[in-house]
Amino acid sequence: MSKTNKINPKKKRQLSPLYILGGGILKEDFIVRHTKLIVLIVGLMFVFISNRYTCLLKLREIDKLQQELKDVKYESLAISGQLIGNNRLSQIESLVKERRLDLESPQTPPYIIQK
Template sequence: MEEGKKQQKKANKKEKRLSLLYILGGGILKEDFIVKHTKMIVLVVVLIFFFIGNRYTCMQKLREIDRLQQQLRDVRFEALSISSELTGNSRQSQIELLIEEQGIELEVAKTPPYELYR
């Protein structure tokens, strides 16, 4: 009979441990396991906060890297387009057209240039 009462008390204790009110009320903090391993539990919680903060910082840095890479692509494209425009404008035919449009009285040399040697 005593064994039946002991088993029933254990069953009631387990039910009491698993109830939401028991956990939220703080009764779980009085359990032997929790009391014995308090330092380890605090360490684990601190490490969890550290890892969450580290991940957040890492995600911010990755977003910044992506933003800077996009900006770099845009600047490279702009530099390439300006370089090609400059190359196109520096052709002799383009220079001749610009001179005519500006009304400058310059003509293309009819004789090739001479090389002078010393």
């Protein structure tokens, strides 16, 4: 027997698409020895991807709530401005006249009572 007829057990195979898709790569010595590490890395990748997705959802919700807060603040300012405008003496007198109430503004100033 010659040395060329013997099959070398550590013969390297070429990584062809058919070899990879056929599952032959899973029989490689490196893959078999490090299966636990590969599974751990894939599991951690899923955890990190899930964590990032959750963070992005929370950031979107925070942005939405901040925009809603701005809208509510502007609405509050508008209502406050209307209320201040309605509290003026001239505005109150015109409302009393419109509703035909029997009220008049006092002609004498109020008295200040001191203790």
